[in-house]
Amino acid sequence: DLKGLDLRAEIERLRKERNAVILAHYYQKPELQDLADFVGDSLELSRKAAETDADVIAFCGVKFMAEVAKILSPEKTVILPDMEAGCSLEDSCPPEKFKAFREAHPDHIALTYINCSTEVKALSDVIVTSSSAETILQQIPADQKIIFGPDRHLGGYLSRKFNREMLLWPGVCIVHEAFSETELLKLKAQHPGAPIAAHPECPPTIVDHADYVGSTSGILNYAKAMEGDTLIVATEPHIIHQMERALPGKTFIGAPGADGNCNCNICPYMALNTMEKLYIALRDLEPKIEIEETLRLDAKKSLDAMLEMAS
Numbered sequence: 586d587l588k589g590l591d592l593r594a595e596i597e598r599l600r601k602e603r604n605a606v607i608l609a610h611y612y613q614k615p616e617l618q619d620l621a622d623f624v625g626d627s628l629e630l631s632r633k634a635a636e637t638d639a640d641v642i643a644f645c646g647v648k649f650m651a652e653v654a655k656i657l658s659p660e661k662t663v664i665l666p667d668m669e670a671g672c673s674l675e676d677s678c679p680p681e682k683f684k685a686f687r688e689a690h691p692d693h694i695a696l697t698y699i700n701c702s703t704e705v706k707a708l709s710d711v712i713v714t715s716s717s718a719e720t721i722l723q724q725i726p727a728d729q730k731i732i733f734g735p736d737r738h739l740g741g742y743l744s745r746k747f748n749r750e751m752l753l754w755p756g757v758c759i760v761h762e763a764f765s766e767t768e769l770l771k772l773k774a775q776h777p778g779a780p781i782a783a784h785p786e787c788p789p790t791i792v793d794h795a796d797y798v799g800s801t802s803g804i805l806n807y808a809k810a811m812e813g814d815t816l817i818v819a820t821e822p823h824i825i826h827q828m829e830r831a832l833p834g835k836t837f838i839g840a841p842g843a844d845g846n847c848n849c850n851i852c853p854y855m856a857l858n859t860m861e862k863l864y865i866a867l868r869d870l871e872p873k874i875e876i877e878e879t880l881r882l883d884a885k886k887s888l889d890a891m892l893e894m895a896s
């Protein structure tokens with residue numbers, strides 16, 4: 586029974602006792618973002634996990650992110666407050682099907698979004714995040730054929746932007762797929778002049794109206810640099826917490842779903858992590874990520890390729 590416990594203080598105590606670092610994604614609840622040692626996008630969180638000298642990484646994010654931390658820092662204990670924190674993109678791409686798809690296209694390399702399982706990473710050549718995809722794609726020779734998975738919207742966006750044909754895996758993020766173009770245009774009409782910043786996981790019906798398209802950190806930096814005082818944010822709305830912290834005088838509005846508000850765009854997987862579960866994970870060092878060594882080394886190759894090409 587956790588009633589009566591000062592969770593913040595207990596987490597603080599355990600963080601020191603365990604020599605743990607708490608990493609959090611921008612889609613986490615504000616209270617988790619606020620106590621994290623570092624909050625970032627997928628690429629930044631991977632880098633932090635690779636370079637930390639802590640003994641324990643407490644990952645407030647989804648499972649594939651915690652697995653990346655374990656792949657890059659195998660000697661560390663990596664805990665995830667809720668093992669059920671998955672991702673619809675990962676679910677859309679079962680490793681056996683992805684393997685068969687690759688085998689059907691042997692002259693293609695697999696450029697794969699980090700939102701996938703460790704098995705799919707092991708079957709890929711280069712991993713990308715939304716913040717590194719453009720830089721990495723530009724380093725791949727123009728005549729090299731490419732399979733891009735599992736997010737067809739990010740793949741389609743890159744394809745259009747760089748006029749580069751790619752074979753797209755048909756996965757989507759259920760969160761970014763839920764924004765409504767009709768409601769977005771209504772909102773824009775109510776706030777004339779307010780720019781729209783969108784994540785590339787959004788469908789073209791949303792991205793085509795955006796003044797800026799980029800990763801969560803990219804969107805946050807865009808907010809910090811904008812001149813106006815209102816921004817429409819087409820990504821998971823918990824990132825607005827960081828915007829309000831950094832820019833208290835400005836207004837940030839989450840892009841709406843079909844019901845006219847932004848609550849349907851909360852990532853149900855990210856939302857599984859809570860203060861209570863983080864406390865228990867630090868106390869028990871469970872649930873923890875374990876990855877079989879051969880699989881880890883195979884997945885590490887495509888992640889190392891990303892880290893090298895992204896810098």
Ligand code: 13P
Pocket residue numbers: 625626627628700714715716758784786799800801802
């Ligand atoms: P970022 O790398 O932009 O933080 O994206 C992660 C993610 O899951 C978006 O849905």
Ligand code: SF4
Pocket residue numbers: 647671672673674700758759760761786821852853854855
């Ligand atoms: Fe996956 Fe979408 Fe949630 Fe990101 S927001 S973790 S892509 S389901």
